[in-house]
Amino acid sequence: MIISRKRFLSLAAAALAGAGLFAATARAADKIVVGALRFTSHSPSFIAFERGYFKDAGLDVQFKFFQAAQPMAVAIASGDVDFGVTAVTAGLFSLAEKGAVKVVGGALHEDPKIDGSAILASMKAYEAGLKTPKDIKGHSFAITQAGSSFHYMLSRVADKEGFSLKDVKLVPLHKVGAIIGALKTGQVDSWIIVPHIAKALDGAKKAKIIGWVNRYAPDYQVTVITANANLIKKNPDEVKRFLAAFSKGAADFNAGLVDKTKGEEEAAKLVELIHKYVYASKPLAKAAKSIRRGAMRISPDAQLDARSIQHQLDWFKSQGMVKPKVTLDMLIDPSFAKVVK
Secondary structure (H helix, E strand, C coil): CCCCHHHHHHHHHHHHHHHHHHHHHHHCCEEEEEEECCCHHHHHHHHHHHCCHHHHCCEEEEEEECCCHHHHHHHHHHCCCCEEEEECCHHHHHHHHCCCEEEEEECEECCCCCCCCEEEEEHHHHHCCCCCHHHHCCCEEEECCCCCHHHHHHHHHHHHHCCCHHHCEEEECCCHHHHHHHHHCCCCCEEEECHHHHHHHHHCCCEEEEEEHHHCCCCCECEEEEEEHHHHHHCHHHHHHHHHHHHHHHHHHHHHHHCCCCHHHHHHHHHHHHCCCCCCCCCHHHHHHHHHHCCCCECHHHEEEHHHHHHHHHHHHHCCCCCCCCCHHHHECCCCCEEEC
């Protein structure tokens, strides 16, 4: 087929325009830093990255890993991290009061029908009589720091079991890794942690599961999606795109590993993907069991349980860890969060 010079120039111009549009689109991807822990419960972010959901949303993601929730919240507030999945802590409320960080969605949520955060006793303490959550009274309990989610979860157990936090020796160890080491060696008597860690410790006879948090706090919104406040003001569309991509990752995670409605092939693919970030130093064959057993419900569509967040705020206030003037509105941005009351 012979193409006229005019037609050729027209096609060439169209091709160049298309190439320019493609280049512009590629350049338009927003670079963001996402804070995470190497926990199975952080898998929606990993899935969204590996399956291209962030890329499809025009987001160029880099992960920054932490060993506790509070340092991540500080990094988000400072702008070193743009988005993160963090536990609700006293420190998070204090940062929200200063206008530095906002909650834009929900992530990990306890479900009464699924094994969630487990209450652990060290083997030393278990053999000495710490057999049930009620027995934590008079023993030591590990936390990362005062005002952490571990601190709050213990309060829910104590309330129902009829003892006071004053009856427990709180041991702040700052990092999850340090707590695991202390529990294994009997330097602390008890702890509460997500199931992929708890079940691995129990299975290896390094600690003993003595209860489940969802028996004490079935409504507990464990983690939330947070964003830097300045980023929200400058680029609200970026927040919407992040939440949409994260929610796709959460839907895959829930269907494949929590509800198990997508079959074994999909579950195996997800485990292999997650293994790049969780227990990555272990062979897949050894890590797979812990990853599967660590699957907890992630709030669909990033829904946020406002009642649970309010309860946490009220408790932190009662302990003098958060100022009385702090309100839920200071923390939650309703223009993004799908609040369930």
